[in-house]
Amino acid sequence: MSFVRDTYLVETPPPGMNVGVLGWLRGNLFSSASNTLLTLFGMYVLWTVVPPLIEWALLDAVWQGSGREACLVEGAGACWAFVAAKFGQFIYGTYTFEERWRVDLAFLAGALTVGLLMIERMPGRRYIAVFGLLIYPVIAYILLTGGRFGLPEVETTLWGGLLLTFVVASVGIVVSFPLGIVLALGRRSQMPVMRVLSVIYIEAWRGVPLITVLFMASVMLPLFLPAGTNFDKLLRVLIGVALFSSAYMAEVVRGGLQAIPRGQYEAASALGLGFWQANLLIIMPQALRLVIPGIVNTFIGLFKDTTLVMIVGLFDFLGSIQVNFSDANWATPQTAATGYAFAALVYWIICYSMSRYSMRLEARLNEGTRRA
Amino acid sequence: MRRYLLLASTAALIAFASAASATTLDDVKKKGFVQCGVSQGLKGFSSPDDKGGWTGIDVDLCRAIAAAIFGDPEKVKFTPLSAKERFTALQSGEIDVLSRNTTWALSRDTALGFDFRGVIYYDGQGFMVRKSSGVKSAKDLDGASVCVLMGTSTSLTLADYFRSNNMKYEPITFEKDDEVVAAYESGRCDTYTTDRSGLYANRLTLKDPQENIVLPEIISKEPLGPVVRHGDNQWGDIVSWTLYTMLNAEELGLNSGNVAGMRESDNPEIRRVLGTEGKFGEGMGLSDDWAYNIIAKVGNYAEMFDRNVGKDSPLGIPRGLNALYTQGGIQYAPPIR
Incomplete structure (x- = not known):
């Protein structure tokens, strides 16, 4: 029995080329000739783009200064001093300086409410949601417009910057969601009048570009109203945006409704549930879960579309950046590029956070149906 | 097609507007401020400063109108307007005066139902x-x-x-x-x-x-000026004479710095402008120190030009055509008497 080993061999490590950094590189970047070529090409592109970008945005950038002279130095990169000087305007527009704490407070309260709602094990989450949907808008409205409780009034014509972007986007989102659900149900309804009305509404709003809607609201509407009635431009825009986006939301929700098998409706009926009960308890929870990516897609699109309010003379975040390009005290070759870079960064951060949150939400809601 | 629609609606509106409201001056006094249409950002004419306020020569004219009426250049609100919006905003009464680098041309003066009230900047x-x-x-x-x-x-x-x-x-x-x-x-x-x-x-x-x-050549005429609605001549006069006062002040050597001491000047022309002699504000429904307020609170034409587009601004545009007629330009204001 001498040919049987009675001791274990000492374990040897796997070949050096298959583990660690080298192994990962070989497996992922240089696994074949074409992959190697693509990797090299990608590295070349990064090499040509990234260093000049860093040089422009960070190394050569001008961070401080009170006017264009600061950014006119030879070889100056991004003019961040411009963003610093105009930062207040980018955030609040021309909102009265002494009253800006009200915007901060409204924003903080909103952020806190949303933040608490995101924590899944939060006690009393239901009440927070009710507060967020019913009470918070009233508080925010009073804080922002003022004219009550000793707060001086701040007209909406002074609103601007990120504040205006958030107001338009959040009103659009909050109003379009329930309205969209109702329209989607209407379009699938058995009642001919409901169905026809919903179809007409959805197709009419989807048939016109948002720019046209805003333009009608701001330019044509005053011509039809009696002279002297000046109803708030921002309100006109908010109504336009909300009605417009609810048509899109309706179609997204309808997609979810169509994916629910008929058996679910029949089961709900068999349990003795009426139309609203069946929809609220059985159908909608399943349908909405299916279309979370579509809903978030619409929200992100809406958030970015808010910038079209520039057409009607409201300065949203991007608009208040652009209008400041016309300040001769900051006219430099780098001003516009810096302003747009800043805008892109802020939009990206906000939209990316929205999409990350939606992915988390999906993962949590789909735990029961997830493929292993 | 759009033009005809616009014309038809304009005509209807003018009938409407004049029937519905009293004079523009009464409206302005009642609400307590002048609503002024400006551009959505044009260097030197109307642009935001670091604090979020508006600056520029178009903006300063609006401030001067407010100073003439209220004695306070801050009693003005600005509506930034796109090129497309500007005329409807004026027609519908959303703004009281349009001061938005708008070129004076026949079709605008007649068919659109507007009045151009002087030239604040001769462009080309x-x-x-x-x-x-x-x-x-x-x-x-x-x-x-x-x-x-x-x-x-x-x-x-x-x-x-x-x-x-x-x-x-x-x-x-x-x-x-x-x-x-x-x-x-x-x-x-x-x-x-x-x-x-x-x-x-x-x-x-x-x-x-x-x-x-x-290059020195100017190949087109672009006289830019403030615009008001047809039909309210008192309001138009206020806008015209605000601009003329600023020009006359420059000609007479009055500026925001020295005007306070000039009220008792011996020069009869200066005395008339500053309201020491005669009652020239009355005809427009203004107080007699209307011109004094314009010069003291906003300045004369040269001050306005220099700080916004001229030698004291980054733009550094030479006066050129916009110099007074006495200095080789064509800016010429009728006298106050």
Whole structure:
């Protein structure tokens, strides 16, 4: 029995080329000739783009200064001093300086409410949601417009910057969601009048570009109203945006409704549930879960579309950046590029956070149906 | 089609507006401020400063109107308007006066139902070239490539100018202002044309502004001025005479610094302007120190010009046509008497 080993061999490590950094590189970047070529090409592109970008945005950038002279130095990169000087305007527009704490407070309260709602094990989450949907808008409205409780009034014509972007986007989102659900149900309804009305509404709003809607609201509407009635431009825009986006939301929700098998409706009926009960308890929870990516897609699109309010003379975040390009005290070759870079960064951060949150939400809601 | 619609609705509105409201001055006094339409950002004419307030010569005229009526230049609210919106905003009564670098032309004065009330800035189309090109006059531009904005009257004027001078050129057109500037900067064209105030303003965004010059030729007439609705002459008079007062003040040597001490001056002309003698505000429904308030709180024309577009501003536009008639320009205001 001498040919049987009675001791274990000492374990040897796997070949050096298959583990660690080298192994990962070989497996992922240089696994074949074409992959190697693509990797090299990608590295070349990064090499040509990234260093000049860093040089422009960070190394050569001008961070401080009170006017264009600061950014006119030879070889100056991004003019961040411009963003610093105009930062207040980018955030609040021309909102009265002494009253800006009200915007901060409204924003903080909103952020806190949303933040608490995101924590899944939060006690009393239901009440927070009710507060967020019913009470918070009233508080925010009073804080922002003022004219009550000793707060001086701040007209909406002074609103601007990120504040205006958030107001338009959040009103659009909050109003379009329930309205969209109702329209989607209407379009699938058995009642001919409901169905026809919903179809007409959805197709009419989807048939016109948002720019046209805003333009009608701001330019044509005053011509039809009696002279002297000046109803708030921002309100006109908010109504336009909300009605417009609810048509899109309706179609997204309808997609979810169509994916629910008929058996679910029949089961709900068999349990003795009426139309609203069946929809609220059985159908909608399943349908909405299916279309979370579509809903978030619409929200992100809406958030970015808010910038079209520039057409009607409201300065949203991007608009208040652009209008400041016309300040001769900051006219430099780098001003516009810096302003747009800043805008892109802020939009990206906000939209990316929205999409990350939606992915988390999906993962949590789909735990029961997830493929292993 | 759109034009006819606009005309029809305008006509209807004017009938409507005049029936519905009292005089514009009464309305303005009642609400306590002047609502003034300005641009959505144009260097030197109306642009936001670091604090979020508006500056520019169009803006200062609005402040002067407020000073004439209320004695307070801050009793004015600004409505930024796009080129498309500006006329409907005035027609519908959303604004009281339009001070938005608007060119005075017959069709606007008559068919649209507006009144132009003087010229605050004589603008005109011009050319910018690189110093190194050695071009000294627009007549040297034969065969040049010209960067120009697409679909504006600028490109029509350009075509007319080159045809009437028997010169050839190659237009390179762009959709947006900053694209035109970028193309000129990158050397895609020999010259860049737009209104001269715009040339001076956009020169600031070039890498080396001093290497570029604006040629002396002016190839179109662009008199820019404040606009009011037809039919309310009292209001129009206030706007006109606010501008004339600023011009007269410059001519008489009155400015925001010395005006307080000039009230008891021996010069009868100055005494009349400042309301020490005569009651000239009355005819417009204003107090007698209306002109004093304009000069003291906003300044004379030279002050307004210099700080916004002239030698004290980054734009550094020479007075040129906008100098007083006594100094080789064509700014001439009727006397106050």
